[in-house]
Every structure is written in C-alpha cells, then in structure tokens.
C-alpha cells in the first residue's frame with residue numbers, strides 16, 4: 001500500500017499532531033507523517049514528533065524578511081520531502097495567498113468551532129457568550145481568508161450550562177483528536193473531492209442519531 005505523504009505544521013502543544021501520529025502508526029492507516037515543521041523552537045509538538053520517530057525541524061518566521069519569504073522556504077522544504085498533503089495542527093501563522101494557492105486543496109486545517117461560526121481566536125468563550133447549545137470543531141481545506149474553505153468534516157459537542165471556556169475547550173479537543181485522523185483517512189483514501197467551494201465526501205452511508213442539546217429525557221414529539 002502506498003501511503004499519502006503528509007507534513008504537519010505546528011506551533012505549540014501538538015495534541016492534534018499526537019492524534020495524527022498515533023493514527024499513522026496503526027496498521028493499514030493510509031497516510032504517513034513524513035515531517036513535522038514548527039515555526040517556534042522548543043515546543044512540546046517537537047518532542048512528540050521525536051518520540052514517534054518522525055523527523056522534525058524548526059523554521060522560524062523571524063528569520064525571514066516577510067511572510068512570503070518564510071512561506072517560500074517552507075514550500076522548498078515541503079517539496080524536498082515530497083509532501084503530498086500539508087496538515088496545519090495548531091500552526092499559528094496567517095498564510096498569504098501565495099502559499100494557500102501553491103498548496104490549493106492540498107492544505108488542511110483543524111479549527112475549534114463549527115465553521116462558519118466563530119472563525120478566529122477565543123472560539124470557546126465566544127460560543128459561550130453567544131449561548132449556542134452545540135459547539136465543536138471543523139477540518140477544512142485552507143483558503144486565503146482566515147478559517148475559510150471547503151469543510152471536510154465536523155464534530156459537534158453539547159455546550160453545558162456549567163461550562164467555562166476551559167471545560168468546553170477540553171470537550172472540543174477530545175472531538176478534534178477523533179475528527180482529524182478520520183478526515184485525514186478520508187483524504188488519503190481519495191474520498192474527498194472539491195467541487196466549487198464544497199468538499200464532497202464519499203463516506204460510507206449510515207444514518208447517525210441526531211444530536212440534541214440539551215438532551216431531552218423523553219421523546220420530543222408524541223410519536
């Protein structure tokens with residue numbers, strides 16, 4: 001089996017990277033992580049790569065005159081490792097149209113909200129403020145606008161009355177760790193096609209129970 005060659009871009013904690021590394025170690029998983037690149041030195045994500053035996057390096061944006069110069073150096077590296085797909089996992093750089101177009105439909109991100117709701121930062125506090133009853137995470141192709149692009153998959157979690165941003169973040173993060181490896185599998189199995197600005201996913205049919213939040217204790221209608 002030829003596996004999809006994936007590079008992961010990180011900036012910090014790396015828990016989503018860990019989920020991808022763990023998945024890639026499972027027999028039969030159709031993608032391999034060939035490289036981890038961090039724009040910040042000494043972050044836990046780099047140690048996670050090392051522990052998994054995956055080569056990792058630091059490419060600091062501070063060493064370049066502007067955003068595009070950094071992205072050209074990043075692209076050179078990604079090409080050198082024959083990268084087929086780039087996964088952003090907590091990569092805290094806004095990318096220019098140059099990079100986004102260069103990796104068009106080969107660059108994906110995970111964002112901690114049910115897009116298009118709550119793009120940007122502090123998504124959990126904003127979800128609580130808005131009073132939404134479902135929140136979650138999205139894996140999407142990257143476009144030039146921040147947290148925009150065809151959505152590959154989403155996972156929803158309930159928002160509970162007693163939630164703080166931290167509690168809600170932890171619940172969403174657990175969903176992220178399941179969603180990202182699943183979406184990467186779908187991509188590696190070539191089951192995702194972009195048509196217009198929508199991702200069409202050829203996933204096995206199967207009716208899923210609906211998610212209602214707050215959960216009703218008795219049936220909602222009289223059937």
Ligand code: GRF
Nearest residue numbers: 013014015016090110111112
């Ligand atoms: C995650 O919540 C991810 O959705 C967002 O940044 C956070 C990164 O966490 N893009 P980690 O570095 O993967 O632990």
